[in-house]
Amino acid sequence: MNVQDLIAVDVHVHVEEGADGRVSLPADLMAGSAAYFRAEKRTATVPEIADHYRERRMAAVVFTVDAQSATGHPPIPSEEIAAACAEHADVLIPFGSVDPWRGRAAVRQARALIEQYGVRGFKFHPSVQAFHPNDPTFYPLYEVLAEHGRIALFHSGQTGIGAGLPGGGGIRLKYANPMAVDDVAADFPDLPIILAHPSFPWQDEALAVATHKPLVHIDLSGWSPKYFPPQLVRYANTLLKDKVLFGSDFPVITPDRWLADFEKLDIKPEVRPMILKDNAVRLLGLDHA
Ligand SMILES: [Zn+2]
Numbered sequence: 001m002n003v004q005d006l007i008a009v010d011v012h013v014h015v016e017e018g019a020d021g022r023v024s025l026p027a028d029l030m031a032g033s034a035a036y037f038r039a040e041k042r043t044a045t046v047p048e049i050a051d052h053y054r055e056r057r058m059a060a061v062v063f064t065v066d067a068q069s070a071t072g073h074p075p076i077p078s079e080e081i082a083a084a085c086a087e088h089a090d091v092l093i094p095f096g097s098v099d100p101w102r103g104r105a106a107v108r109q110a111r112a113l114i115e116q117y118g119v120r121g122f123k124f125h126p127s128v129q130a131f132h133p134n135d136p137t138f139y140p141l142y143e144v145l146a147e148h149g150r151i152a153l154f155h156s157g158q159t160g161i162g163a164g165l166p167g168g169g170g171i172r173l174k175y176a177n178p179m180a181v182d183d184v185a186a187d188f189p190d191l192p193i194i195l196a197h198p199s200f201p202w203q204d205e206a207l208a209v210a211t212h213k214p215l216v217h218i219d220l221s222g223w224s225p226k227y228f229p230p231q232l233v234r235y236a237n238t239l240l241k242d243k244v245l246f247g248s249d250f251p252v253i254t255p256d257r258w259l260a261d262f263e264k265l266d267i268k269p270e271v272r273p274m275i276l277k278d279n280a281v282r283l284l285g286l287d288h289a
Contacts, residue, residue, distance in 0.1 A: 001059060001089060001090055001091070001093075001282070002090070003059075003125075003281055003286050003287055005057060005271060006032070006057055006058060006077055006277060007056070007057045007058060007276070008056075008057075008058045008059075008246055008255070008259070008276040008277050009058065009059045009060070009061070009245075009246065009276070009277050009280035009284070009286070010053065010058055010059070010060045010061065010221075010246055010247055010248050010250065010255055010278070011060075011061045011153075011194065011219050011221070011245045011246065011247045011248045011279060011280050011284075012061065012153070012196055012219050012221035012222070012247030012248060012249050012250075013044075013049055013053075013060040013061060013062045013063075013247075013248065013249075013251075014044070014062070014063065014064065014065075014249070014250065014251065014252075015044065015045065015046055015049065015062050015063065015064045015076060015081050016030075016042065016043035016044050016076075016251060017043040017044060017045045017066070017076070018073075018076035018081075018082070019045070019046075019047070019072050020076070020078060022074070022076055023043055023076075023084060023127055024043075024064045024065065024075070024076055025071070026071055026072070026073045028165060028169065029071070029161050029162055029165070029169050029171075030042060031145070032160075032161075032162060032163060032164050032165045032169065033160040033161050033162075033163065033252065034162060034252075035164065035173065035174045036160040036163040037252035037253065039161050039251060039252045039253075041246045041251055042251060042252070043169060043250040043251065044084060044250065044275075046062065046084035046092065047082060047084070047087075047088070048090065049062055049092065049250070050087075050088035050091050050092055052250070053089045053091045053092070053255075054088075054090065056256075058091070058255060059091050059092070059093060059249075059286070060091060060092055060093065060250070061093045061094075061095055061120070061153075061280075061284070062081065062085060062092055062093070062094060062095065062218050063078070063081065063094070063095035063096065063097050063122075063123040063153075064076045064078065064081060064097050064123075065097050065123060065125045065128055065129065066078065066097045066098055066099040066129075067099060067125065067128045067129045067130070068099050069099050069101035069102065069129075069130075070099075070101070070128060070129050070130035070131075071128065075097065075099070076120065078094075078096040078097050078098070078109075078113055078117075079112075079113065079117055081094055081096075082094040082096065082113065082117035082118065082119050084118065086118075093120055093252070093286075094117070094118070094119045094120065094286060095119055095120060095121040095122055095123050095151070095153065096109075096110065096113035096114075096117070096119040096121075096122050096123075097122060097124075098110050098122065098141070099129065100111070100124070100129055100131045100138045101129070101130075101131065101140060103137075104140075106141060107140045107141055107144055110122065110141055110145065111144050111278045112147075114148045115148075116148055117169060119150070120150060120151060120152030120284055120285075121145075121152065121153055121192075121194075121284075122141075122145060122151070122152055122153065122154060123148050123152065123153050123155075124153065124154045124155065125154075125155040125159075125161075125181070126134075126154060126175035126176050127155065127159050127161070127162075127172060127173060127175045127176045128155070128159070128161050128171060129175075130171075130172065131175060132175055132180055133154055133175070133180045133181050133183075133184055134180040134181070134182075134183035134184055134187075134277065135284065137209040138171060139187070139188075142184060142187075142188050143188075143190075144193055145191055145199070146190050146191040149190075149192070150192075150193060151192045151193070151195070151283065151284070152184070152191055152192070152193050153193075153194040153196055153219070154176075154178075154181050154184075154193065154194070154195055154196060154207060155176055155196050155197065156176050156177070156178045156195045156196055156197055156199040156201055156202070157173075157178070157197050157198065157199035157200045157201065157203075157206075158173065158176075158197075158200045158201070159171065159176065160222075160252065176199075177202050177205065177218065178195050178198075178199045178202050178205045178206040178209050179205050179209065181193060181195060181204070181209060181216070182205075182208075182209045182212070182213065182216075185209065185213035185215065185216050186213070188268060189215070190215070192215045192217070192283060193213070193215055193217065194214045194216075194217045194218070194245065194283075195209065195210065195216060195217070195218050195220050196219045196221055196222065196247065197219065197220075197221055197222040197223060197247075197249075198220065198222070198223050198227075198228055198229060198232055200223075200229075203229050203232055204231065206218060207232065207235050207240070210235075210240055210243055211235070211239055211240065216241040216243070217244070217245055217279070217283060218232075218236075218240065218244050218245065219244075219245045219246070219247035220232075220236075220244060220245065220246060220247055220262075220275070221247030221248055221253070222247070222249040222252070222253065222260075223253075224253065224257065224258065224261045225258065225261040225262040225265040226261045226264070226265075228265065233265060233266060233267065236267065236288060237266075237267060237268050237269065237271055237277065241268075241271045241274055242274065242277075242278065242279055244274075244275050244279065244281070245275065245279050245280050246258075246262075246275055246276045246277070246280065262276075
């Protein structure tokens, strides 16, 4: 990866379709979230994502979510995603996803994804995967990540997955309170963490955790910057300017739309490149990759 040529690093991109046409979510959840986000094209393969970002001189962190225990839906294998990313190493950075409920098998899979497939971090979606991040049952997973210096990215706050479906598709928002991640950050002080999204309705909690715990970062994905709460913008400009990261949540929000709206947001000129690129380069270690 030629970091100098990049104009931005998007730390939050979903692979929604595997090589065999398998998609990342059960049909009802996929259709519901496409409507919620009014996405034009709801699924994206690794090569499509690589082209999209390469055209824009951006890099992207890509992942899927393995929530098979919670949803019954088989995941796009993270091994397949990581292997496909290796063919697009100029623009793509793979994260893995394991189903936390698989216990020791999940820990083994995480270790293999790190050691054999070179994933740089893991995506967790507590609401879709139906687990409390601070339940010690899942701590062996974080131990593997911390041991290898990998990043744990947690979805936080509201989710478009299940929105509008009867009972929200059975998905519970309670799991996505960032205060649970505060426990993880306290118990794993060496584990780099990203709290994904403006954490509505727990924005203040997320800002408190990121301010208090040195390795907790915030990505700005999943929402148009138009709708960022004022306190998030204030912290991004000041206390958290080294720890806030550009993320789109592609394909539900395109980087073009996100960046166009970010342009109009009241962010200091000197902080813009930090959010768009520099903070991610440092966190992901891209400068010495
Ligand atoms: Zn996400």
